[in-house]
């Protein structure tokens with residue numbers, strides 16, 4: 001979600017989505033026409049509207065403060081914040097990297113509601129002065145308290161859901177499992193909210209009920225989107241790139257190598273494919289299939305060039321491990337050469353190696369999987 005840039009706060013770009021204008025007008029209208037005349041009788045309409053608009057702006061600043069709570073905590077924990085965007089349902093702070101562990105996520109998630117609680121307390125104190133300021137402050141105290149409490153519902157991606165995920169992540173050391181549980185609990189929470197919204201409608205509060213249902217549906221969407229996105233991001237960020245994974249000690253052969261020599265290499269190393277490389281340039285692969293196809297009786301006098309597979313799937317050095325695995329699965333191959341756009345050869349990646357990596361990074365079988373990436 002993007003918006004119109006408003007400038008920077010603590011170096012973090014601040015944006016406002018056009019949908020926020022709608023909520024600003026709605027809020028100002030509901031305060032000027034409903035809440036304020038009830039609490040402050042006998043004022044001129046202009047007073048209500050000015051006070052309502054001012055209160056809405058202050059509420060908007062409170063939302064920024066809430067997001068700054070998340071953002072500054074994340075920055076303190078070593079994660080950059082790409083931007084803070086205010087939109088229809090509040091604000092969102094987009095982190096640029098990944099939090100290192102579950103406890104970090106708990107702190108970052110709690111920081112926003114803590115700011116809202118503190119603001120609620122401050123506005124409650126200010127509400128004691130009475131008059132216009134008192135009425136506006138009392139409303140701001142209530143809305144900040146509501147904001148903090150609502151956000152603490154354990155419905156991922158609400159802050160409470162993030163606290164839950166962080167806590168499970170910290171306990172199980174598995175980000176994937178923690179996300180799974182938090183999303184499931186979040187689904188329960190949003191269905192609960194929908195039920196509550198329906199009940200609210202049935203009780204005669206049509207607007208309030210529909211509002212709750214809309215928020216719940218929005219949360220369901222956001223949870224699914226965020227869960228798949230954060231899972232992929234986490235995996236991509238943690239798993240090294242193809243360039244790092246490329247095994248440069250994988251046996252390679254020059255073009256004039258006898259096929260018999262390569263057949264001997266198969267016995268010796270057990271590999272299924274041998275890159276034909278000269279001066280760092282990749283020419284193709286000699287595989288078990290092309291070796292067999294060349295005919296055993298011709299191995300002693302034919303060279304690699306004669307059994308060369310040139311139509312070979314490969315990955316770029318910048319590709320992620322996931323991309324490499326996808327190419328292997330799609331084309332049912334067990335290994336891939338890592339080549340740049342000029343055909344420079346970096347090494348080979350094997351399927352076993354990637355499967356081991358996946359197991360390592362998905363957090364499954366933490367205790368038994370290898371801590372180090374061994375050459376497969």
Ligand SMILES: [Zn+2]
Nearest residue numbers: 112113151159
């Ligand atoms: Zn928050």
